[in-house]
Amino acid sequence: MESNFCCLNESDDLNILISNSSERLQIERTKTLFEEIRASLNNNDEEDRSFWRPVLPWGGVYTIRAGRKAISCIPLYVKVSLKNTCTIDGFLMLLYVILRDNQTFPREVGVFLGREFVEHFLYLMDSYDYTTVKMLWILDRMSKQQYRSVIHQAALEIDLFGNEHENFTKNLKEIMSTMQESLCTNWDCQARFQEFLEKTISINPPNELPQRDPIQSAVDQFFCPKNVLCQEFGCDGLREFSQRVFSHGPPPFIILNMQMWKSEELSYVPYHLALSHYRYSLEGATLFNKEEHHYSAAFQIDGSWMHYDGLRSDNLILLNKPPELLLLSSLVYVRCSDNK
Structure with missing residues (x-):
C-alpha cells in the first residue's frame, strides 16, 4: 500500500458524482427525512425509542465510473471506501436538521456554500443516499490536505480520521465570520x-x-x-x-468549539444565547467518546432530543437523558426568528 493525498483531482469529479446520484435514485417518497423523523417522535413508546431506519451509517462505499480514463472499451469502476467519517457525520446530520427545520435558512446558507450544493445536499439526505452526501462534502468543501487516501489496486480509501472542527467547521467559509x-x-x-x-x-x-x-x-x-x-x-x-x-450580518447558526472546556465547567448549558445583539437558541451538540475516539451528535426536534451515532445499528434514538461517558465537543445554536 502507498499512502498519499487523494487522487480525485479532476474538475468534473463533483459534477459526475451529482449526476450519477440523480440517475441512480428513483425513490418514491411523500415525506422528507426530517418529516419522517418528526413523525416517529409521535409513534415512539418506552420499548421502541429508535428511528425506523439507519441514518448516515459510519463509513461507506461509493462506486465511481472511470469513463475516459479506462484503457479498454469495457467501463472501469473504482470503489471508494470511506473510513472514520464520524468527524463529518454528526455535523452533516445537524446541518440537515437545521436547514429542514428553518425554512429561510437554505437560501441564507446557499449564499456561502452555494445554492446548488445546498439543494443537492438536502435531496441526497431525503433520498437516503448517505455515502454520496459524504462524498459531496469531501469533494466540494474539504481541502485535499484535510484527509488522506490509500490506493490499493483499483480501490481508493479515504480516511477522515482527525478532528471534526478541522474537517467540518473550518470548511463553512464565511458563515460565522x-x-x-x-x-x-x-x-x-x-x-x-x-x-x-x-x-x-x-x-x-x-x-x-x-x-x-x-x-x-x-x-x-x-x-x-x-x-x-x-x-x-x-x-x-x-x-x-x-x-x-x-x-456578513448575523449567521443563521453558530458553532461553539467546546473542546477546551472541562466537564465541571459545563454543569449548565444555556438554552438561549445572546451574540452581538442577536438571540440564538440551542439546536444541537456534538459529543466525543474519548475511549473510542469517536464523535456522535444530539439535536432537538419539537422539543424532543435525539442522539445520533453512526456506529450503532439503531443509530438515531430518542433521549430520556443525556448520553453518559461522553465529552461535549461543540454546541450549535440557531438564530431565533423573533430577533429585531
Whole structure:
C-alpha cells in the first residue's frame, strides 16, 4: 500500500458524482427525512425509542465510473471506501436538521456554500443516499490536505480520521465570520491600525468561573471591546479593540468549539444565547467518546432530543437523558426568528 493525498483531482469529479446520484435514485417518497423523523417522535413508546431506519451509517462505499480514463472499451469502476467519517457525520446530520427545520435558512446558507450544493445536499439526505452526501462534502468543501487516501489496486480509501472542527467547521467559509478593529494609542506604532478577521467563534473557558453563565460570559468576552498592551516590537502604547461584529450580518447558526472546556465547567448549558445583539437558541451538540475516539451528535426536534451515532445499528434514538461517558465537543445554536 502507498499512502498519499487523494487522487480525485479532476474538475468534473463533483459534477459526475451529482449526476450519477440523480440517475441512480428513483425513490418514491411523500415525506422528507426530517418529516419522517418528526413523525416517529409521535409513534415512539418506552420499548421502541429508535428511528425506523439507519441514518448516515459510519463509513461507506461509493462506486465511481472511470469513463475516459479506462484503457479498454469495457467501463472501469473504482470503489471508494470511506473510513472514520464520524468527524463529518454528526455535523452533516445537524446541518440537515437545521436547514429542514428553518425554512429561510437554505437560501441564507446557499449564499456561502452555494445554492446548488445546498439543494443537492438536502435531496441526497431525503433520498437516503448517505455515502454520496459524504462524498459531496469531501469533494466540494474539504481541502485535499484535510484527509488522506490509500490506493490499493483499483480501490481508493479515504480516511477522515482527525478532528471534526478541522474537517467540518473550518470548511463553512464565511458563515460565522467576525471582524474586530484595533487602534494603538502610540502615534509612532508601525502597525497602529489593525483589522482582525475570525472565521470561527472560538471561546475559551474563563480562568475563574463567573457567578453567571460561563458560556455566555465567554461569548461576551469574545465580542466585547477591550484594551491591552500593544504587542508590536518596540511599542509601549495601549491597543484599543473595538466591538467585534459579524462580517456578513448575523449567521443563521453558530458553532461553539467546546473542546477546551472541562466537564465541571459545563454543569449548565444555556438554552438561549445572546451574540452581538442577536438571540440564538440551542439546536444541537456534538459529543466525543474519548475511549473510542469517536464523535456522535444530539439535536432537538419539537422539543424532543435525539442522539445520533453512526456506529450503532439503531443509530438515531430518542433521549430520556443525556448520553453518559461522553465529552461535549461543540454546541450549535440557531438564530431565533423573533430577533429585531
